[in-house]
Amino acid sequence: MRIPVQELVEMYKDNIYAAAFNICKSAADAEDVVQDTFLQYYMTKKEFDDEKHIRYWILRVAINKAKNIQSSFRRKNEMSLEDYVETLTFETPESRELFEEVMKLPEKYRVVIHLFYYEDYSVKEIAKILRTTESSVKVRLSRGRAKLKDALKEEWEDEQ
């Protein structure tokens, strides 16, 4: 199956943006990833099993593109992460603190944390998206949680 790209954009552009921003830490680069990801979807001839399959595919493409941008010397020079965070409107101070602490995590922990807590993917699904092992995902998830617990104290629940 295929979903028209315009419809897909409305459904998932914020998800793609959030995932890309999580890696790039840059609003401008994340917007580029959004554009490029949907452009790639538009141009591919691939058929998908269902909507879940499409979502999985575009997230994986977006994460790869974000990583490519991050390691490229063509990154754009624009506002710092701190300045960008100032432009965001959080519901509570605790939300802002959680956001900032997540963005301080090493990228390999951040990505796993984001896919687990924001995109609701399982360890197995995250391993497929990131093309790594389930044990690696579990370790990164565990370490990411430990760092968040250390930084946020009671604001972050203990989890197994």
Place this chain on the structure above:
Amino acid sequence: MSNKENYKKAFSVLKSSCDFTLEEKRMNRIKRENTHRNLLVAAAVMLVVLAGSGTAYAADLGGIRETVQMWIHGEQTDVTINDESIEYVDEDGNVQVETGFEVGPEIGERPLTGEEIAEEKVNEVYVDKTDDGKVIMYFHDKQFDVTDNIANKEYTFHVVTDGSEVYVKLDFDENGDFSITTSPKPDWFTDYIELK
């Protein structure tokens, strides 16, 4: 609230401002052009190997489409050069489409041509942190294990391959993430590790 609910609440502030209405028109144009190019590419393909660069070019009939071979992330890769983008399949099998912009006070924002993007890509330094803890630097057709250098806090390198050289500086933050800065010329006050 659970961790998941708190996380979603915090990250729901991230909203893309991307407007795809105009982009779809552009995408339609790109799709039509690529279809047209595919029809025109026939058996008449000319292969030219540029001396000294190790890069192979294939020019199709009328020069409408260019396919080159470039070293990307340590692998010889077929790259298609379009008007304002380049396209290739990465090591994970994903099709990558790269665009770029030049920004300046006089020109505003100008999209880079495919040739300009390819030229930048050819000279790109790529650094990969593998799952087993190694740090590998790629430049053109060469790869260098700089794991020990990083461990010794040696972050500046002079990388030399056949006919090309670049000066590389890695900047690490407190989380272990790094950025790459390259320059064709050395900083006279910096010592560089030679990688050949």
